[in-house]
Amino acid sequence: MTKEICKTCSKEFVIRDEDLVFYEQVKTVPPIYCPECRMARRLLFRNERILYKRPCDLCKKDMITLYSPESLYKVYCHDCWWSDDWNPKSFGRDYDFSKTFFEQYKKLQKEVPRLGLAAFKNIQSDYTNGSAENKDCYLIFASDYNEECLYSRLLQRDKQCVDCAFLHESELCYECIDCRKCFKCMFSEQCRDSSDLLFCYNMRNSQNCILSTNGRNASNSILNIKYTKEEFEKKKKEILKDYESIEKAKKEFVELKKNTIRKFTMQTKCHNVTGDYIHNCYDGVELFDTFDAKNCSYMKDTEKPIDSMDCNNYYYNPHFGYNIMGALEGSMLRNSAFVFYSNEVDYCDMCYNLANAIGCISIRKGNYMILNKEYEKESFDKLRTQIIAEMKKEKDYGQFFPPEIAPFAYNESLINDFYPLTKDEAIKRGYRWQEKTTGTYGKETIKNEDIPKSISGVDENILDEILVCSDCNKNYKIIRAELEFYKRINLPLPQKDFECRHNDRMKKRNGMKLYHRSCMKEGCTNEFETTYAPDRPEIIYCESCYQQEVY
Template identity: 60%
Template structure:
């Protein structure tokens, strides 16, 4: 079924499978296209824009997702979880003379919010959208890590720094989309490998530099075998100075752009479109996801089933629709940040809530509407009336309106994936943050005067204020980072964390799909003298340089 998006006016498709799902979770087909839907969810996720302020009750200096000027009460982790306040004390009676969202807004503005979103973590105060981490610093969308720093979307890793989208890896640096790797640096899309430097799409390989599409390869440079000594020599040369490292980065970029690529980075997947997938079955438009079955229009998801339109959706979720930031929840719709919840709608920051609508900051509860508890019978009676009311005012089945997002659009992941300007954002109903973070012009070392080699760097660097080459923001080197650079013999970075992260994001493909043909013309393949006839959905746009192959042709060439 073809529809026109009510927000951007572009045409989009609602599939037969989508309609069955909407029926199953008791919602109506969306009026927005998938992109407009995801923008509204991402507007609720400020991951990395941090402000210095104080905790409202205890006055302690904290780092927070909300500046001092934010209208919400902001609590540090200790205060938010303490028994000194009760979220249920904010309970509101439902008033059918007002709209649902008017009443939710009245509640939302009063209820304390967590300064940072972090659960079950030890000595990891500067982490956000994160749970079950130990001794980590500035990691985001991160679960079950130890001793990791400056990374986003990192799962079950140890001792990794400056990485993005990595799983079960150890001692990696500047790696993107790697899985089960050990001591790899500047690598992309590698799996089950050790000691790789500037490598792309390798499997079960070790001690390689500037290699692509290698399988069981060892001691190789540009995919040619070398001795262990040659490998060490090349490695030392690359890391000998900042200048040589920058040269190597350019060389790798060039190498990558000419390589053969598979239409999607997908391993152990079946019947799913999207990119950066592992162990996914049955779905469309799925990105950066591991272990899903029957999930569509998803991103940043781990181990979940039978859900649609969810982001940052982790561990054993099922039958959810239109959700942002979820851990172990089921049968829930249109929520932001719910953990261990069941049958919850239009709620934010709730834990262990079963059957709730319009709740905020509930830590344990059942049959609740606007933070007020009801009997089971009354709950379902009022819920039915709210559904009717929302159907009448056409808000039924839609996510929270953009103006209820507690952040400026430019502070959120929405801006990272859809970089629209202030005017456009406001036209779409999003908020905008005027305030800037960080300091400028306070540097004690100018960028061109940075030490060229790590050998010249002493612990005194920890007292210095550095300046980012790109955005001119000031930044510092932390002790853990210093120790890592020394141990790995790496020159100091000339950019702050955010610009380093943006550089990594630019190396990844966009969350968009184009319908294309396999580019293979190799006569030795099953298609013979004919060009391969296979078609696919790929995140490589038609104007890119890479040679894009279908699964069959790719496997014949690389294994």
């Protein structure tokens, strides 16, 4: 184990012996930035939710895209980008050793057209990104195989769910986070195999519960006390009566959760790992929102990765990946963004079926390529070795793209979700800031106080109104599918726009920082790494104390 000082934040960080073995395996050099600063660089490459309307630079038709109309890049719609009407290899150029790699890369970046949106095989779901195989969905992100879902992030195989995040195989849920196989649940967190839950936390195999926590096989429970079905229905009606009664229950739930015993991490079937929100992971540190990982560390939003480090949004069995934002399958992927079904690539962006490449953009199939130009194997190998030797001299090689290469501004990219900065702070640290993102202000046609407090008073005319967010004053609208959903489950209209609702939801989850703490059960001396900061009010137990208490 060695200790290093991060070249960005000047904090000390650790490089473990197994990290060094890994760097050798993927043919790279040890990092000069701490895990947090490495993650930040990658997040800057991901605009997940800020959508714009602008014309495609090829067919000139309007499209929904991640790039603002003022963006420096050429942007193509899905059909044009994939068409034979242009050739990304025509932008190929010779490598110039009198200039740095990133100078040349940046120039290429301004010329090669980019894919407007990362959305595939969706049906009637234009306003989604990082998405595939969705049907009739609206404003859902990083989500696959859903039907009729709205305003959500990270949904997998859900149906008719609205305002949810990290939700799997569920139906008719509203405002749920980290739930799996749930039906008709609302305002609930970390629940599984349950139905008709309202303001519940960490329930399993439970039905008809309100304001209950850590329940197993519970039914008709209110505040963890068993009632009759009639009493449950009465209480449910009372809470869902109108906007105010729901707001009151929200506050009650926050207090209830403070006094609830919690496991130090949301880990299931894991062995020898640290991190949170993880399942079936073996051997690694700092894993977040990761499933089925073997021998991986410093990962976020990944599924089935093997022998990889520092990867985000990395799916379908990729292995030997390092410093990656966005990949499907592939191996020996280094320092790249959105590289799909590719092998042995360095510093590539938005490429498919690419092998043996460095510094390529928007390639759809290629081999032995540098700056979008194709080579014979021998000359490629020679040139690649020379380029990497030069980059190593500048300490550029082995680190993810520097922030000035990022295609998005600070407040457009996911970095703003995890490490929020004000405009002034971001600019001071050298990041770009997007002045005009989407949306309007001051155009509302109805005030919040004039919105009916219960859904029974709302009719179709609301679809023509422009509402105003009670938090940020941004305008928003109610769409038909949404109104039908609220009517169906008897919910009042929201009084915040979808961005503020999303932010409120994300605040309920823990961050990606780990703290070394000990179990709070009296007499227990077990220690662990947890995302619960020491000053948090919750009661945090080790695995075995938690099992004794809850199972």
